[in-house]
Amino acid sequence: MVEIKEAVTVCRPIDDVFRYLSNFTNIEQWDPGVLTSVNLSDGPVQVGTSFELTLRYLFIPIHMIYTITEYEPPCRVVLKGEGDSFAVTDTIELSPNDHGTMVSYTASFAFSSLSPRLQKIIRPALSLIGKTSMAGMKKALSPIARVPQSVSLFSTGVHPVDVAADRLLIPGALGFSKWGYRLSNVFWRANAESLTRQTVVLTGATAGIGKAAALGLAQRGARLTFIARNRDKALATQKELIQKTGNKTIDFYIADLSLMADVTRVAKEILNDKPIVDVLINNAGALFSEHAETPEGLERSFAINLLGPFILTRLLLKGLESAKSPRIVNVSSGGMYTQKVHVDDMEMRCQPYDGATAYAWAKRSLVILTELWADQLKHIAVHAMHPGWVDTQGLAASLPRFHKRIRPLLRTPEQGSDTIVWLASAMEPGQCSGLFWLDRRPHLTHVFPGTRETDDERRQLWRALEEHERRYLFS
Ligand SMILES: NC(=O)c1ccc[n+]([C@@H]2O[C@H](COP(=O)([O-])OP(=O)(O)OC[C@H]3O[C@@H](n4cnc5c(N)ncnc54)[C@H](OP(=O)(O)O)[C@@H]3O)[C@@H](O)[C@H]2O)c1
Structure with a gap:
């Protein structure tokens, strides 16, 4: 011995x-x-x-x-x-x-x-x-409150190696695969941060990336509140999370986040019960191949991917502003790289419907919103991220051919959710705001020519969303 x-x-x-x-x-x-x-x-x-x-x-x-x-x-x-x-x-x-x-x-x-x-x-x-x-x-276990090196060193916030990889089509796309994840995580520092006593509100926790994020957050001891549209799925998810982690501080609220009446109601219910919200994660989202409107008359991709997160975030700001070191994490998509924001036609009514493009418009707008919020909300760290290509029911249902072809390259939901959990918990992302992350590193928001919006378009986007919001808040 x-x-x-x-x-x-x-x-x-x-x-x-x-x-x-x-x-x-x-x-x-x-x-x-x-x-x-x-x-x-x-x-x-x-x-x-x-x-x-x-x-x-x-x-x-x-x-x-x-x-x-x-x-x-x-x-x-x-x-x-x-x-x-x-x-x-x-x-x-x-x-x-x-x-x-x-x-x-x-x-x-x-x-x-x-x-x-x-x-x-x-x-x-x-x-x-x-x-x-x-x-x-x-x-x-020794916390280092340092800004990620690439953010402090370079004015774009993005490391030159990542700039080069983002700009080159094949390395950029491969970065979205499980190989990108495996290559990146070799360089990660340990993230031993706990979320004990922190209230985390997460949307879309009943499946895919959101469910894996919920598990990671619950394992870190978060007081986890998730919003789901289906009560049976929500109950099963809550049971599974408690059973797997032993964390009993997990509850849920029911809302269809593509219905703004539900979004406003659920935000009020949450704030009523939880005056302090430490982290909000806008993860619920979907890509629809067919055009359809919600019962409120909104194009559904715009509703779930953009207007819902906008109104939910704005209503929960009161709770976030009461937290010591609050964060917002917006789950966007690498698909947004292909598109510019379309402020004149956000619901794709003036051209034949294309689901992937409508989705990319909304996810592009979510990244712009992240930057606008980062400018406005000095006390809150606001982040956008994309999870890479992830093997989920959502991806299989929305892009079945793409899913089948690249399945061997897809990440697991745990790999896709890693950066969400990291942005919510690690020290470094508490020190910066307004960036777009993949695999714990900031990345460019534009890689193709012609996708950059003007300042005027950013203002128009904001005004258009505020106008929609007014309709639902004061109707
Ligand atoms: N998978 C990928 O490769 C990929 C790539 C880039 C970005 N993303 C983004 O990552 C996020 C998660 O995607 P995923 O692939 O994990 O999707 P998923 O497997 O379809 O899961 C989506 C989650 O959002 C919930 N949700 C959808 N619509 C909702 C609504 N109207 N109201 C309330 N909840 C709703 C779903 O609830 P139900 O369980 O009730 O359906 C589910 O919990 C999305 O924002 C997506 O755009 C995914």
């Missing part, structure tokens, strides 16, 4: 540290020796939860199964790891101190086929690995 002991102090509340460390999927963020960690169990992290880890040792991948054997929040968690040639017991003990939380980590190795002499020889190597891991853990 070889025992390695290390301790570090991190400047964070004990509950947050416990939540982060006891979920061993996070170990790949802080331990440089861990390539991947996957949770093999259903339900919240608890005694019996197992994780499959792939470790890197002298360039050789080693597979281990870790199982939680003791779970005593927020002070102690013990995991037993089993590999082919050794077993290890990791004991993590936490105690609060004047600077935050002290983390004591003990790893006891038992080797099946190593003589005591050899065990003595490898002890220093294991000790070094332990020290490196603890340094990684300390770094992951």
Whole structure:
């Protein structure tokens, strides 16, 4: 038996540290020796939860199964790891101190086929690995309130490498695929931020990207409020989220977000119950192949993708402005790159209907709105993002041929939702506003000639949306 002991102090509340460390999927963020960690169990992290880890040792991948054997929040968690040639017991003990939380980590190795002499020889190597891991853990749990480097260095807010990739058609498009995600996440810093005690309002949580985002937000301890149009789906989603995360602070409101009467009603209900809203995520959206109007007479793509988020956000501003460090995340689409805003015909009434174009107009406008809000709302960080190409029912239903052809390249909903959860929780996006993100990096908003709007068109867009809003708020 070889025992390695290390301790570090991190400047964070004990509950947050416990939540982060006891979920061993996070170990790949802080331990440089861990390539991947996957949770093999259903339900919240608890005694019996197992994780499959792939470790890197002298360039050789080693597979281990870790199982939680003791779970005593927020002070102690013990995991037993089993590999082919050794077993290890990791004991993590936490105690609060004047600077935050002290983390004591003990790893006891038992080797099946190593003589005591050899065990003595490898002890220093294991000790070094332990020290490196603890340094990684300390770094992951030490918040750095810094603006993303690319934002502070360049006036466009976009790194020259991303500018080049965005402008080149093939690299730009490949960036939307799962390969883009895999290439990007190699460079990410750990995001150990918790959302405990933060009220997050999310639309479109019953399927696809929104559901994966809901899971990520609930795992971070958010008080999650989602808005859904179907009560049965909402109940099933709430049950599933609580069952998977153990987070019981999840509720929902019912509204069809393409109906402005529903949007105004639900915003009032939410503000009535929750005077402070820390994060609003406008994720619900859809692409329709056929033209149709909502019962209120609005073209439905315009209604769900643009006017709904506009009115919901404006009504929830009172709650957001009461929060300490509020954020708005608008889920747009890479499809918007192909189009310029059409302020004279936002509902596509003056030309034959094309669903992809109508969708791109609305998503382009949502990005412009993000920039306008960022200028107006100095206290709120407002972000737009696009999730890449994601394998969801929404994509399969709206673009079936595209979905079938590029399916092997599509991201999972978890990959598509990563930047949403990051924008809602990480420190860096709290320090900037008005940018358009993919895979935790700001990107250009225009890559094709002729898509840039004038200042006058931006003002017209704003006025047109305000006019619609007045009709519903005061009717
Ligand atoms: N998938 C992609 O490749 C992709 C790419 C770029 C951007 N996006 C954007 O990402 C967001 C999520 O897309 P997704 O692919 O995850 O779509 P999805 O699988 O169709 O899920 C959409 C979610 O929005 C909800 N929703 C739709 N219309 C609604 C309405 N009128 N009122 C209330 N809720 C409504 C849906 O509720 P129900 O469960 O009741 O249907 C569902 O929860 C959208 O804004 C989309 O434009 C997706």
